[in-house]
Structures are given as structure tokens and as C-alpha cells.
Amino acid sequence: MIKIGQYNTLEVVKQVDFGVFLDGGEDFGNILLPKSSVPAGTELGDNIEVFIYFDSEDEIIATTEQPFAQVGDFALLRVVGVCEIGAFVDWGLRKDLLVPFSEQRRRLEEGQDVMVRIYTDKASGRIVGSTKFNRFLDKTPANYTVGQEVQALIAETSELGYKAVIEGEHWGLLFKTESFGKLFPGKKLKAYIKEIRPDGKINLSLQKAGRAKVDDLADKILTTLGRKGGSLPLNDKSTPEAIFKEFRTSKATFKKTIGGLYKKGLIVIDREGIRLNDN
16 A cells, blocks of 8 residues: 555556656546656666655656655644745655644744644645644544653743653643753654653653662763773863763753762762773
8 A cells, every 4th residue: 555655665566768668547547757867777676765856847757866754744844935825845745745824833933943743634635744733633542651761852832841742642731941952843852751641642752760760870970080091070060061062961850860879889989080090
């Protein structure tokens, strides 16, 4: 079954001067892969991974070009034009992606970078984009456990912190007090389920909870010290930015962790930083 707006592996069934035709099955027949996209040495019977979408004439076509995202994905895309029916965003293909006015939470402007959900419109069958995420998220009960590692995509900022899309299916909130490093719409990162509230809303953390995050960081600090000659120019007086750059963690967790290592006699903390305790 051909998946429009996604990658498919299809067989070459015919060669012509302007490209090759791929087997699209009973529903779609032969699908053209233009000559500019045909891999060198392609022969009849070869299977090629292609992206299937609609060209400027609204005909189904194949390409070996790779879009920035496909149907079902959220992606940060640049608005390249506005017309009477909506805005067009660059998604990495020759034909730009339409975000209709009816699918815009706020009017989009040319040159703007915006988070877009790509989907297939059931009425027209066309691939379009939307900035109205609520209609795609939280449609199924959140089956996560506290402490579970998940993939998150920063979608937008709020007064409380950052709203993130969890595993492409649910909304999550990362409070400002739980965030560190450079966060911005479009950034993908690893996160942890901190809390599932009675109303079903999900709070996230960028670190494992409690003892687990300290133990993981302790191992990482000792390994890094061993790799870098036994010392690092970081201590409890270092800036949060310097600590995050090296260990991708908050200053509070770093201080707690090196304090524990010091009490165990594994490291020495001085004005220059931390070092392995040779004694």
C-alpha cells in the first residue's frame, strides 16, 4: 500500500527518456520518478526508496530528494510565501507545502520560522500543514510511567516554560525551573516523565529523577576525568553554561554530584576545579 507523503520502496517497471516508472500497485498504477532523481545505474526490477507526493499539477510523483519532514511529523519550517488561500513553507522539496488559513492559529508571515504538523487532508487527499496542534495531540490516553525516558520536541514557549510534543502524540510541559541549556522551538531532545497530573497533563524533566540522575552523572564525571588526564576546570563556582556545555546537566545537580564524590573520597575539589583523588 503506497503511503502518500512518506517514504516507500518501489520496483522499477519501465524506463523512459525522462525517467523511470515505479510500481504503485492497483490504487496508483505506475508512478514517475523523473530522470533528475533516478540513481545512476538503475535497471528494470530494481527497488528504490522514494518519497511520494503531489507535484505542481497535483499528480502523484516520486523523488529521491529528502524532505525536512513527512506526513505525521512536526517540524520547524520557513514561510516562503503568502497567497489568498494560505502560506507556503519550505519543506525541502521543489513544491512548497501549503498551510491553509483555516489551519493557522495565527496568520503566518513570509520569512517566519514556524512549527508545522504535516498531514493528509481527508477531504482533498492533499498533503498540507497545520499550526493547530491540539487536533492532533492527546487523542489517546497517555500510557507513560513516571521516570520514563521519552523523545520530546520543543513546540513553543509559554509563561511557565516550554510546551513540548512527546513522542509525536501528547503535549508535555517543561517548567522553566526544570530547563537548562539552549531551548527553542524545533529542538529535539531526550526528556523524562516527571509527573502525570490527575487532569492528564504531563510535566517533563530533562534529568532522571532523584538518585538515578546523580548516579548517572557521577559515572560520567569520573569517566570524563579519566579521559582528560584526571582534572577538569569545573567546580561548584563554575557558571551554569560551562557545566551544561560539558555535562548537559544543571548546576544544582552537578554540585550535588561532585559533593557526593568528594565525600566518598573519589575526587578533590579546589579553586582550580575538580580532580581525581590519587590517594
